[in-house]
Amino acid sequence: MRIKNQLRLSIVIFAVILIAVAGSITLTEAQTTRLNGQQTLAQDVANRAGNLAVISNEYFLNKQESQITDWQIQLSNITNDMSQLRTDSPAETVLISNVQTDVTNTVAIFNSSIAYVQSVQNQTGTVLPLIQTDSNRLAIAIQALGFDAQQLSQNIHKQIDQVNFENLVLIAASLGLFGAYFIVNYFVTYRRTLRSISDLQEGIGVVGSGNLDYSLKASDNDEIGEISKSVNMMASNLKTVTASKLDLEKEIEERKKAEDALAKKQDELQTIIDSSPVWIYYKDCDNRFLRVNTSLAEVLGVPKEELENRSLFELYPKEEAEAYWDEDKQVIMSGKSKLGMIEPMHSSKGLRWVQTDKIPYRDSQGKIIGVIGFSEDITDRKQAEEKLEDYSKNLEKLVEERTKQLKDAERLAAIGATAGMVGHDIRNPLQAITGDIYLARSELDNLPDGEEKKAILESLIETEKNIDYINKIVQDLQDYARPLNPQSEKANLEEVFEKILTKNGLPDNVKANVKLDDDVKVIGADSYYINRIMYNLVTNAIQAMPNGGRLTIQAFKEHKDTVITIKDTGIGIPKEAQAKIFTVMFTTKAKGQGFGLPVVKRMTESLGGTVSFESEEGKGTTFTIRFPPTKGAKR
DSSP: OOOHHHHHHHHHHHHHHHHHHHHHHHHHHHHHHHHHHHHHHHHHHHHHHHHHHHHHHHHHOOOHHHHHHHHHHHHHHHHHHHHOOOOOOOOHHHHHHHHHHHHHHHHHHHHHHHHHHHHHHHHSSSTTHHHHHHHHHHHHHHHHHHHHHHHHHHHHHHHHHHHHHHHHHHHHHHHHHHHHHHHHHHIIIIIIHHHHHHHHHHHHHHHHOOOOOOOOOOOSHHHHHHHHHHHHHHHHHHHHHOOHHHHHHHHHHHHHHHHHHHHHHHHHHHHHHHOOOOEEEEEEEEEEEEEEHHHHHHHSSSOOOOOOOOGGTTTOOOOHHHHHHHHHHHHHHOOEEEEEEEEEEETTEEEEEEEEEEEEEEETTTOOOEEEEEEEEOOOHHHHHHHHHHHHHHHHHHHHHHHHHHHHHHHHHHHHHHHHHHHHHHHHHHHHHHHHHHHHHHHHHHHOOOOHHHHHHHHHHHHHHHHHHHHHHHHHHHHHHHHOOOOOOEHHHHHHHHHHHHHHHOOOOOOEEEEEGGGGSSSESSHHHHHHHHHHHHHHHHHHTTOEEEEEEEEEEETTTEEEEEOSSOOOOHHHTTTTTTSSOOOOOSOOOOOOHHHHHHHHHTTTEEEEEEETTTEEEEEEEEOOOOOOOOO
């Protein structure tokens, strides 16, 4: 193959591989983005299923119309999420169908329960114990809905991992193939071309000395092969010249033509040598340049004509020139080539790195009369290798960091999956216990007042508090582990704090003071997130005042920011614990799982806000939530 065609082929192959890699990355990014969106929708359905369970339980206890409205809002959100789910996987299609069926069953049971509760209340004013059956049926239906949605989210996550892995394998294979092609092409083509030029130079010298029986190798079908064939043809023609005068004159004439042709071919060869990006030179045994090509003259910054017959010591400092000359002398004295030497060289372009091949320069009798050198500027490659080496060193650190992040992500995913399953498994019996307590309290109302009735009622109240505490642990665990996707809606702070303080039932020795400015009573934020944030902070404040105290809640505008403060006069946070209070599973309380404040931090930041605190042991703690005027939810 011709040299210029080999270069074109290498460029085409590189372009094809580059396009393939870019296309693969683009396609994978699009697929991953779509699948991430689908996984988020599926996870939201699973989370909202848990909310349905809480709302339905509160409805069976309190039978308030607002709870029916909350139920319908959560159901509408689930329906909206389901309408956006798209998948081509048969297994995921089945799961989507199962979730839709679970939604239908849940709605039917809840509507039936509502109708039953309302009809009985209208008739008797009380709810018969048979409502426990509907409560249990609804809990099972909601549990099935959450489980199927969680399974769908996990299937989509596995599909994302598979797409990323296949794309990585494709890119690595493409780059590996190109690297192998480049290395093979370098050793096969470049080395062969150098050897061909050396053989051509040596053969021309032999033919030029009068040895017309000498034949140059012309096996390669390229530019050098064509020159070799022309020289062989010229020698064959000269061989037919006769010894007669007439023939001698003719021979002289033919020789002249041959010499002209040879000169022309030599000019062509010189043109090829000059056009080569490789630096080529001939030196004699006295370290003088006999011939150089244009590329070398340009890099040395000296005209080609001025370089000829000049010594290397005239161009370089003594120590550097001696180093080069020592290598040349080794080739001249040993008669053996030295290939692939990598060394620095000072030039008009500054310090350059070159890869040099040096071979003996012989005359027509085979006597060594100097050295021929071929040097290639590999500065860019050298710099790339150094950068690659630096990158390899940094890559180890990067791999360690990514491995740690992956382990953290896997641990978080495991916590999330466990939270989903444990949450459903715990809340189902808790709902049954809550229903039984409700029925027990209903039966207790019919008993005459007395110490025994009072003791039983106190036990039931403590049991309900413990159930609420278990629900809070499960909810904090799920809120911390699940991906956050806050909704764009309005949150009524006045209703949020009223509901929290009413539900918690403040201890007699704790006094609460709530002051909300009119312009911040309603803020633009996800109401569920706001409720969870404030519930956790208020609960912590109450628990920090076991001996009583004052709870102060304020909301106001400050420099266009919305600021909410929750202040207690409790025991305060020890200094050594203050740096860790937002760390998962770290707590200063005798009981607790250490998820409450991390959940507050994650949810606040997902709404675009910040959370901070000030605390002094023995005097109390103040938590400050700050939302800027424009809040962007973080994914």
